[in-house]
Amino acid sequence: MHPSETLTDKETGTGLHPLRLLLILLIISILMMFAGLTSGYIVRRDEGNWLEFDLPTGLLFNTIVIAISSATMQWAWFSARKDNLRQVKIGMLTTLALGVLFLIGQWQVWGELVSNRVYFGGADSNPSGSFMYVLTGVHGFHLITGLIFLVLVVVKSLRYEVHSRQMLAITNGTIYWHFLGALWLYLYLFLLLNH
Amino acid sequence: MAANIPTNAPVHGTPTVPHVEHDEHLHHDEHHEQSFLTKYIFSQDHKVIAKQFLITGIFWAIMGGALSSLFRLQLGWPESTMSWLTPVLGKWVEAGKLNPEFYLALVTMHGTIMVFFVLTAGLSGTFSNFLIPLQVGARDMASGFMNMLSYWFFFISSIIMFSSIFIETGPASAGWTIYPPLSALPQAIPGSGAGMTLWLVSMALFIISQLLGGVNYITTVINLRTRGMSMGKLPLTIWSFFLTAILGLLAFPVLFSAALLLIFDRSFGTSFFLSDIYIAGQALNNTGGSPILFQHLFWFLGHPEVYIVIMPAMGMVSEILATNSRKPIFGYRAMIGSLIGISLLSFVVWAHHMFVTGMNPFLGSVFMFLTLIIAVPSGVKVFNWLATLWRGNIRFTTAMLFSIGFVSLFISGGLTGIILGNAALDIQMHNTYFVVAHFHLVMGSSAFFGLFAGVYHWFPKMFGRMLDEKLGYVHFWLTFIGVYLVFMPMHYVGIAGFPRRYYAWTGFDSFSQFADLNKFISAAAIFAFIGQFIFIFNFFYSIWRGRRATENPWNSNTLEWTTPVIPGHGNWPGAIPAVHRWPYDYSKPGAEKDFIPQNVPYSQTQSSNLPNERETAE
Ligand code: HEM
Ligand SMILES: [Cu+2]
Numbered sequence: 001m002h003p004s005e006t007l008t009d010k011e012t013g014t015g016l017h018p019l020r021l022l023l024i025l026l027i028i029s030i031l032m033m034f035a036g037l038t039s040g041y042i043v044r045r046d047e048g049n050w051l052e053f054d055l056p057t058g059l060l061f062n063t064i065v066i067a068i069s070s071a072t073m074q075w076a077w078f079s080a081r082k083d084n085l086r087q088v089k090i091g092m093l094t095t096l097a098l099g100v101l102f103l104i105g106q107w108q109v110w111g112e113l114v115s116n117r118v119y120f121g122g123a124d125s126n127p128s129g130s131f132m133y134v135l136t137g138v139h140g141f142h143l144i145t146g147l148i149f150l151v152l153v154v155v156k157s158l159r160y161e162v163h164s165r166q167m168l169a170i171t172n173g174t175i176y177w178h179f180l181g182a183l184w185l186y187l188y189l190f191l192l193l194n195h
Numbered sequence: 196m197a198a199n200i201p202t203n204a205p206v207h208g209t210p211t212v213p214h215v216e217h218d219e220h221l222h223h224d225e226h227h228e229q230s231f232l233t234k235y236i237f238s239q240d241h242k243v244i245a246k247q248f249l250i251t252g253i254f255w256a257i258m259g260g261a262l263s264s265l266f267r268l269q270l271g272w273p274e275s276t277m278s279w280l281t282p283v284l285g286k287w288v289e290a291g292k293l294n295p296e297f298y299l300a301l302v303t304m305h306g307t308i309m310v311f312f313v314l315t316a317g318l319s320g321t322f323s324n325f326l327i328p329l330q331v332g333a334r335d336m337a338s339g340f341m342n343m344l345s346y347w348f349f350f351i352s353s354i355i356m357f358s359s360i361f362i363e364t365g366p367a368s369a370g371w372t373i374y375p376p377l378s379a380l381p382q383a384i385p386g387s388g389a390g391m392t393l394w395l396v397s398m399a400l401f402i403i404s405q406l407l408g409g410v411n412y413i414t415t416v417i418n419l420r421t422r423g424m425s426m427g428k429l430p431l432t433i434w435s436f437f438l439t440a441i442l443g444l445l446a447f448p449v450l451f452s453a454a455l456l457l458i459f460d461r462s463f464g465t466s467f468f469l470s471d472i473y474i475a476g477q478a479l480n481n482t483g484g485s486p487i488l489f490q491h492l493f494w495f496l497g498h499p500e501v502y503i504v505i506m507p508a509m510g511m512v513s514e515i516l517a518t519n520s521r522k523p524i525f526g527y528r529a530m531i532g533s534l535i536g537i538s539l540l541s542f543v544v545w546a547h548h549m550f551v552t553g554m555n556p557f558l559g560s561v562f563m564f565l566t567l568i569i570a571v572p573s574g575v576k577v578f579n580w581l582a583t584l585w586r587g588n589i590r591f592t593t594a595m596l597f598s599i600g601f602v603s604l605f606i607s608g609g610l611t612g613i614i615l616g617n618a619a620l621d622i623q624m625h626n627t628y629f630v631v632a633h634f635h636l637v638m639g640s641s642a643f644f645g646l647f648a649g650v651y652h653w654f655p656k657m658f659g660r661m662l663d664e665k666l667g668y669v670h671f672w673l674t675f676i677g678v679y680l681v682f683m684p685m686h687y688v689g690i691a692g693f694p695r696r697y698y699a700w701t702g703f704d705s706f707s708q709f710a711d712l713n714k715f716i717s718a719a720a721i722f723a724f725i726g727q728f729i730f731i732f733n734f735f736y737s738i739w740r741g742r743r744a745t746e747n748p749w750n751s752n753t754l755e756w757t758t759p760v761i762p763g764h765g766n767w768p769g770a771i772p773a774v775h776r777w778p779y780d781y782s783k784p785g786a787e788k789d790f791i792p793q794n795v796p797y798s799q800t801q802s803s804n805l806p807n808e809r810e811t812a813e
Contacts, residue, residue, distance in 0.1 A: 121464030
């Protein structure tokens with residue numbers, strides 16, 4: 001926004017801060033991307049010649065990890081509301097660590113797939129396996145953007161810019177993080193139901 | 196008016212309820228002197244970014260036009276020698292003949308450049324950026340930084356696309372729709388080698404640019420409207436930019452997915468779109484892919500994309516027609532309703548591009564039905580434009596001429612859409628010049644006319660000077676006549692079955708009778724292209740030497756004309772004006788002047804107030 005823009009002098013919009021709305025719109029665009037990929041998955045699967053394989057066991061563990069990270073993020077947010085700045089830092093750092101753990105876990109899952117002879121590309125690959133890599137990979141990429149976002153919020157909190165009267169950044173971070181968790185949950189259920 | 200009174204009370208607590216959240220950005224003071232770099236290059240001012248988009252768009256339009264002149268030369272005079280082009284094209288001219296594969300590269304680059312770089316980035320990028328903050332009464336976009344990124348992503352994407360023209364194997368050659376397997380296999384055509392890779396990378400960056408721009412447009416329209424500017428008082432330009440941005444937000448990510456999968460097929464050995472292919476006597480080991488899947492993903496973007504191109508033009512034309520007819524736009528609410536209708540429908544008709552892919556005929560009928568429904572909101576718009584002109588006090592400014600030309604072209608091209616929308620007819624017409632004629636009238640030419648109308652109309656606010664009207668008239672008539680001379684004959688060639696994207700038709704007896712017609716089309720096309728240089732001259736000459744503009748040269752009602760001749764960063768030197776009325780109070784009975792700007796309160800216009808407005812005035 002222009003530095004001299006005052007939000008008080010405006011028509012009532014959605015009631016959301018512009019940066020919040022920007023975030024939601026970006027989330028919608030990410031959703032559309034996955035809508036495209038998963039509907040492509042279904043269309044392609046219905047055409048036959050589709051390799052069936054067992055989902056890697058690591059996925060369940062990773063799902064639990066990312067669910068816990070959502071909880072710790074939420075805890076950090078509540079702590080910020082209560083101006084408990086130490087807990088904010090602990091909560092956010094735990095979330096970051098769990099996020100990294102999730103990514104490592106997904107990497108392991110890829111290893112598991114390869115050892116089960118499910119390949120991304122090449123002569124022995126089948127779209128069913130390739131889709132698996134694409135869905136996890138693109139989600140993982142967005143998770144990295146989420147981690148970067150959280151690091152920025154942590155930096156802000158170190159500068160005492162996150163507290164009960166400056167909740168915008170941490171709330172946006174929390175929303176994005178929950179979205180990434182929910183997106184993973186959707187993908188996991190989708191893969192469970194459609195393979 | 197009580198609802199519009201600002202609430203200054205600071206709001207704490209839950210983040211979803213308050214109208215005003217605390218934001219640390221607002222407390223920074225950034226009023227330091229700007230260097231050349233931050234003022235003109237890495238500017239976050241929406242007006243500068245708009246001009247950057249415009250000038251880049253003009254560059255691309257010249258490129259796109261030049262490429263089309265080259266392939267029209269080939270189509271018009273297939274027997275002639277082209278050795279004189281060797282200095283420009285180098286090895287693509289072999290023994291005096293254009294290389295056939297390079298012909299396909301030309302067509303592909305022409306389409307890509309025109310659809311995406313000129314009529315999407317050049318059109319929306321310029322006018323959404325320029326007009327949204329000015330017309331809704333905001334000092335800038337919601338995020339100036341993301342807006343700047345949007346331009347620079349576009350710029351990098353442009354550089355990559357441009358550089359792909361100069362590589363050894365040539366640029367992408369699989370058509371702007373890049374259907375696999377042609378686009379996926381370098382063995383299929385040289386352009387599907389490095390050229391296609393660069394195309395995909397460039398488009399990925401382009402999509403990011405569009406998304407960064409689009410989320411900004413939407414947020415600005417929703418959140419930064421000035422006091423009194425309810426959605427029901429927005430100029431139609433803003434409505435069209437707003438809906439265009441929403442279409443982009445929903446459609447471009449899907450193209451991104453398709454491009455991503457294609458990248459994997461090309462470079463990582465996956466088989467999303469490839470199966471059972473023999474090429475040069477060799478079997479590829481890709482199995483299980485589906486090329487039709489690509490078409491679905493592509494057209495899910497592709498069809499909304501054609502409306503992303505046309506809707507901003509529709510909005511600007513509505514605005515210009517009303518201003519220069521000195522009449523309120525006819526059917527303001529119907530205009531908004533039809534834009535919304537078109538936007539919704541545009542997501543459920545994509546398979547009309549795929550009638551011949553062997554889809555289930557029942558499914559085809561469903562898509563046919565939905566497609567033909569689009570004629571209804573399109574018709575509503577056309578009738579409203581005509582009714583706005585009807586008995587108006589018309590001022591034939593150049594912008595007005597181009598707007599009227601837009602309506603004409605949109606009708607001519609829309610009619611053939613109804614023919615193509617019928618699956619049974621489309622089976623005959625698909626992939627012929629009839630389709631080319633259809634979309635060049637309804638999309639290509641119309642959107643270009645909207646672009647020109649916008650430039651002629653808003654040039655004074657952009658550069659503080661006027662474009663020359665006489666040159667404008669010459670430019671208009673050359674373009675208008677040229678466009679019809681080019682695209683009308685194409686319908687006949689198409690009905691006769693002449694396929695698009697063919698290098699030469701001389702091998703087919705049934706088509707040699709069209710030799711003269713093809714020459715004629717080519718001559719007209721090159722004539723119309725040369726006519727555009729009048730505009731280019733006028734544009735650059737007038738930036739520095741044009742007649743000085745006044746604040747409101749067209750006696751227009753919208754807010755941008757309440758700013759200084761050349762608005763600075765922040766747009767209004769003082770407070771942002773509040774809005775009291777809709778933007779179309781032209782020739783209101785009883786009023787002193789034939790226009791009442793949006794920021795004039797009813798209390799100052801007692802003589803012209805309608806009964807219900809009298810109450811508001813008190
Ligand atoms: C009454 C409204 C319209 C109808 C019923 C309609 C119908 C169609 C159909 C059925 C096709 C596919 C033809 C084929 O490939 O065999 C087509 C192609 C096309 N239409 Fe339209 N159309 C309409 C309006 C528009 C508008 C407003 C635009 C753009 C602003 C547009 C742009 C295009 C483009 C770009 C193509 C060709 C894409 C390609 O194959 O390269 N159409 N139209
Ligand atoms: Cu279409």
